[in-house]
Amino acid sequence: MVTDRGLQVLRAIVQDYVDTREPVGSKTIVDRHAFGVSAATIRNDMAALEEEELIVAPHTSSGRIPTDKGYRVFVDHLAQIRPLSPAQRTAISSFLEGPADLDDVLMRTVRALTQVTGQVAIVQYPSFARAHVSHVQLVALGGGRMLVILVTDTGRVSQRITSVREDLDDDGLERLRTTVADLIVGRSVREGAQLVAEHLAAVPEAASSHETAVAVVVRVVAEELEEFRQDRLVMAGAANLAKREADFRGSIYPLLEAIEEQVTLMRLMTEMVADEQGLAASIGRENDAFGLSEASVVASDYDATGSRARVGLMGPTRMDYSSNLAAVRAVARYLTRMLEDDDSAR
The missing domain is CATH 3.30.450.40 (GAF domain)
Structure with a gap:
């Protein structure tokens, strides 16, 4: 049975060992800490701590160091969460x-x-599985390349570059953005991923240029939503x-x-x-x-x-x-x- 003073001795051993990396002996504890008792009394307390497997001697005739169990007792009962400097x-x-x-x-x-x-x-x-997609933006980069930007209501931002077959004018780009946004904006990441998967499965083989561009962008969106969920x-x-x-x-x-x-x-x-x-x-x-x-x-x-x-x-x-x-x-x-x-x- 460890006494209250014994637990304070454990605290001293943990603190001194962390500070010095050296095993801690009874004389060191008496010199550094104001227990008001003799080194012999501290040795008795240390013997009780050792019996409870809270400290151990790393080698013969040395001081003692905390065991994992000793650190656990320290964290649960003895550690004082100090304010940061x-x-x-x-x-x-x-x-x-x-x-x-x-x-x-x-x-x-x-x-x-x-x-x-x-x-x-x-x-x-x-976890972004419960997050909601709050914004989709497409930025034309020229040469059929565009930047796809997704933003969630939790602050997560994704940016990916992809390519479509041809450059789109402003009206075509906005129409494309609106189609993609209708699928996912305001929906949870999980729900958006499901709707994107359903959309891709329904793309016809003889797709129009607009449907093809939507499919390209939606595939990128699907990959990003899957990453959001991981x-x-x-x-x-x-x-x-x-x-x-x-x-x-x-x-x-x-x-x-x-x-x-x-x-x-x-x-x-x-x-x-x-x-x-x-x-x-x-x-x-x-x-x-x-x-x-x-x-x-x-x-x-x-x-x-x-x-x-x-x-x-x-x-x-x-x-x-x-x-x-x-x-x-x-x-x-x-x-x-x-x-x-x-x-x-x-």
Whole structure:
């Protein structure tokens, strides 16, 4: 049974080990922390923590380091989510300020997070299956080429270039745009994709030039709507794993593979259980099923006009959980506010 003081000793061990990367001994705790008891008493507390498998000796006659279970107790009961420093807040706000489409905002988000924390930053795209197409625009580029632009009510913008058989005059281009818009504008991405598929299936073999042009544009629209429906991640900071390779007992290859493949991280980010503050952490061996037993992931929910997604950090289990949780929470709030303001402006 771990006493209240024992839990505070665990807090001290976690904090000191994160700060120094060195195993923490009883004398170090007495010197650095105001417990008001002897080193022998602290050793008794550490023995109880070790019996509960919350700390472990990495080698004989050394101090102690937290186990994955110890980090979990720290995150759930002992971590104090510290406010960001003024410098961190300035760095985040400077990265995120200014209008932009959602793709750009999410890219700036991961760059801000990785700069502030030194970890791999991850942001989920909101689910666009429930989003609605709000605008379609066609821009003639000459030589039968045109730019197809789609915009959703959640701020997602798609731009693709395609070619039709011949140049269209302004009236022909507007007629083409109106035909495509009638299919999808004001409809959900899911419903629009279904109507586009039905339209393509009904195109006659002996199609008119207008029907042929519509079919070309609609095929592009179909591909973009399908991409809108797919879950995606934006990431930055993979190089930080190499800088912190000493914090991993084994290879960092599984983490690099997960970053490249995305599917594993998508599942992990989706399945993490958040607390009442919208914060979630998955630590070390809790990630065995995802092949990431040496990594920890912390995340916070953000809201994109009614569709929730997550912003998170991935790194070694020896991470500053208090600061990293504060960072993802702050960035998630920035992101929610930006997307709400952008939605109000539209």
